[in-house]
Amino acid sequence: MLTTTAQILAIAAILANGAVYGTDISAAVILRSVNKHLDDAAVTISAGWGHFYGDKRMPPFGAGGVITAVLATVFAVLAGSIGAAVAAGVAVLALVTWLGFYVVVAKPVNNVQKAAAQSGVIPANARALQDRWDSILPYRVALQGIALAGLGIAIALI
Numbered sequence: 001m002l003t004t005t006a007q008i009l010a011i012a013a014i015l016a017n018g019a020v021y022g023t024d025i026s027a028a029v030i031l032r033s034v035n036k037h038l039d040d041a042a043v044t045i046s047a048g049w050g051h052f053y054g055d056k057r058m059p060p061f062g063a064g065g066v067i068t069a070v071l072a073t074v075f076a077v078l079a080g081s082i083g084a085a086v087a088a089g090v091a092v093l094a095l096v097t098w099l100g101f102y103v104v105v106a107k108p109v110n111n112v113q114k115a116a117a118q119s120g121v122i123p124a125n126a127r128a129l130q131d132r133w134d135s136i137l138p139y140r141v142a143l144q145g146i147a148l149a150g151l152g153i154a155i156a157l158i
Helices: 003-033 040-057 059-078 082-119 126-135 137-157
Strands: none
Touching: 003 040, 003 059, 003 082, 003 126, 003 137, 040 059, 040 082, 040 126, 059 082, 059 137, 082 126, 082 137, 126 137
């Protein structure tokens, strides 16, 4: 029973974090290139409205992914599956680190861009803001990838 619960929780964590990973991959692979062709106002308004909706709609995926990854780790420990617990624990560590990047770097930029999109007033440092946001994408993608791999390994080891 404990092993099945741990597996189900890890699968739920993969599904939730997969949405975040896909969003980050899309930003890294597509949006960064698109933004290079847009002027500062277009980038800021597009990103601002994107963050407006993303900041409203993505938290259930992010929080749900972290919570289910933590619970998968706990249930793997309770089931006596130490290897799976370590793998899921690595996933949790990667997700917490991802959250740190988000809170410290991305969220402040999101807030400025959302305000700019809503007011129509483009900040003088618009491109620098977008560049700062873009600068952490490789880390965000890598951390989500590590989390997904850790959770997949946990499922295999449970």
